[in-house]
Amino acid sequence: MSITIKTTREIDLMRQSGKLLAKVHDELGQFIRPGISTKDIDELGEKLIRGYGGIPNFLHYNGFPASICVSVNEEVVHGIPTKERILKEGDIVSLDAGLIYKGYHSDAARTYGVGKISAECQKLIDETKNSFFAGIKAAKDGGRLYDISNAIASYIDTFGYGIVRDLVGHGIGTALHEDPQIPNYHVDKKGPRLQVGMTLAVEPMINMGRADVKWLDDDWTVVAADGLPSAHYENTILITDGEPEILTLPD
């Protein structure tokens, strides 16, 4: 499969999809507090997505049983929400959410502190987010895909964190996962040339400790193998003839 170039009409729909997802994330972020279950987050997320006229694209994706991936502490991504998992003060929680609007997907992730968190966890959250913005400085028409990867990795290297290698960003459009794959680690190649009209989900997943991950017995939840906390930050972006447009942030 080659990398799709979206038409003006498609870009407009991707923009609409992204703006709705930005609102969902904003409301979910305000909901995070000690004492709620990860299932409470999923239920609110699904309600918000459907309320905005969207369809939750993670629900039933390859059998995933929920609309929002809720990953706590050492869980990197794809945490399955349950009524039993209650957030407590000092936890960090990553919410990965996406929706389909008029046939077009959006995908974004945020990590939040639950109540008061340690300075180390706050730094991990902040620098994971900052690495996304460092990466997308290279997301330019005529640039190369792995310039994004290398910019993220170079930024993160200065902190000694572990960059997850088993999961990567991706193209997005009429499918949740399109070509290309977008690593967050160093790649000693240039990669495909970026062009106006490409839409990409850039999503660094950063571990406080080592990069190694493992899968839990539920076959979904990815955790840091050393048990240390992990953070995730993702937006769907559009390559333009200038700065990349971030489709999943509020206006």
Ligand code: MG
């Ligand atoms: Mg994604």
